[in-house]
Amino acid sequence: MPDPFTLIIFFVIIGFFKKNFIAGRKGVLKGKKQQKKRALFLVVATLGVSLILFSGLGRQGQLAGNDLISSPSFNTRSIFSASGLLPFWPSSSARQRAEELTSSLSPWPALWAATESLSQAGLSEPFSQDSEVEEFPVPKIPFAPPNYVCYRSSSPLKVDGALDERDWRRARWTEDFVDIEGENRPKPRFRTRVKMLWDGTYFYVGAELEEKDVWATLTERDSIIYQDNDFEVFIDPDDDTHEYYELEINALGTVWDLLLLRPYRDGGPAVHAWDIRGLKAAVKIEGTINRPGDRDKGWTVELAFPWEVLKECLGSKKLKPDSGDQWRVNFSRVEYRLNVREGKYEKAKDPASGQPLAEDNWVWAPTGLVNIHYPEMWGYVQFSDKIVGEGREDFQLSLEQDASWALRQVYYRQRDFYSRHGRYSDNLGELGLDRLRVEGYQWPPRIMVTWNLWEARLDSQDGKTSLFIRQDGRLTRQNLD
Structure with missing residues (x-):
């Protein structure tokens, strides 16, 4: 019967196996099908050997492993690479602590030895710059x-789809x-x-869609309307x-509304x-709708x-935007x-x-x-307290918009770098962004990296604002004054 330590190690390896398989499916090894098969076989084989060793039946193998791990040719990084676990390759300090641990725990040298033996048998294909990895889109x-300045309506709007009220005009x-x-x-x-308006209760959207043949089929709410x-x-x-809203509506007025916690690219x-x-x-x-043979003009939507x-x-704790606030908004049409x-x-x-x-x-x-x-x-919508038609307000451009876009480049490059190398980088030179300049901000950003996480921080030159972006793409702001 294996002891508790053996069971712990067993479940750790199962976790590594699962992570490797998922990573293979999601594209870390994309484009190298043979490599994924070899890596999968390697993990399975290592698991089997490890169980034998942990159960106490492989004492000679443990001794042989102790000899091998002390040899100059032992290369643990190739183990991580061969098994698809290179993203978990630890820092130098962590490796040093691990090596100290292996000197006192006999199962680990044997495990490393068994895995290294498989690697030396030709089952290792480490990540390289030349790997056939699909670029992050x-x-x-x-x-x-x-951009669009959204003015207030003079009174609540009647939502009937017509868009013929004075405020809409x-x-x-x-x-x-x-x-x-x-x-x-x-x-x-x-x-x-599209047109937009707002009042104390609603954000109004009015859309005009030219259409020669108005057609729709779906009538049940929350159907996949873009069909x-x-x-x-x-x-x-x-x-x-992150945490944004989506609404779709067809010409029958059938609605599908949903909440996205993160973009699909981030899970x-x-x-x-x-x-x-x-x-x-x-x-x-x-x-007319769904009547071939005539020529329609189109349809309008009011939300x-x-x-x-x-x-x-x-x-924030605000119930609605303040005048001058800017939201990110987009509109799409599937045809x-x-x-x-x-x-x-x-x-x-x-x-x-x-x-x-x-x-289309x-x-x-x-x-x-x-x-x-x-x-x-997406576009920027700036809210104004002015009543529509009773004054004009200019859209306010901000240096923060360009700074946010610069940080987004770090996110794009990190995604691509990880796919190619199995790790994140804290070096803008490796990411190809060392020559980028951002007006009003202290470029380069500070980047903190762990085995599978990263965060970049960019401070404004006046010291009043910091922008942050992390591995899941979320961008946040912190006011420092």
Whole structure:
């Protein structure tokens, strides 16, 4: 019967095995299928050998292991590399403590020895700069988010989808939507634009969607609405890229609302059961819906988001934004190409595969890749206390916006560096960012790194503000005055 120490070591190895398998699936070893198979076999084989040793049946192997671990050729780093555990390769001080520990605990030398024997048998392929690793996807366009000054309505709006009230007529439209990848892609086939207003209770959104054939099929709330043509709203109140809202609506007025704890690239998850309590939503069709043979003009959407719900992710005790506050917001439109078959609309299909053609994704703020969940690329909405039509307020550009984008480059490079080397870096030279300069801030940032975590801190030159970003992409601010 193994003693308690043996059981502890057993579960540690099981944990390492699980971590290796997940890492292989998520892309640490992506592009090197043979390497993953070898690493997987190595861990399984090591586990089997270790159990024999720990159960007391391998005393000779332990003695042999003690001899091997003391030899100059012993290379524990190759063990971590071969087993896919290089991300857990410890610092020099930690390795020194581990080596001191192995001098007094007999099972560890044998374990290292067994693993090294497998490595020497040709099962080790350490990470290298030349490994076939898929690059972390980053925006392929310059950082230039659009902005919008959102004025107050003179009175509460009636949410009926019409957008014909005086306050709506006075509010300005956003720029026309573009392809999600940017203006280098083809111009959208149909025009889409948005207006915004607010009062003490709601954040109002009005959208106009040009459409020759208005079509929708989904009628149950919280259906996957983007499987229809739809309009989508994304709101990140505190610009940390985490804990943001998403709402989708189709031409039938069917809504899907959800909460994202983190972007999908950082593990999500999306909370589908979350609802915007008190949401008001309405659609108006200019033409007919689901009736082929006529020519429609389009449809309009009117939404009222209650501050009582939006405050949940505001990151402060405020019930609603103050005048001058800036939130990150984006709007998206999913559009399919349609054919008519037996008097009904259906998605156009690829003749070769028989599958529906890929949808178009049109947005207010392009992200530079086909993924709307890059909140750092969304537009800025600045709230004003002025009544719409009774004055003008300029959008306030901030040096912090550029500083935040510079820190985002550290996040992108760390993600890519980790995929290639199995560790994070505290050296901007290794990340290729040592020559970057940021006006108003003390570049370079200070970077703190552990085995599987990191955080970068960038201070303003006036010493009043610090910006932080960490391995899961969350950006936070700290006022120091």
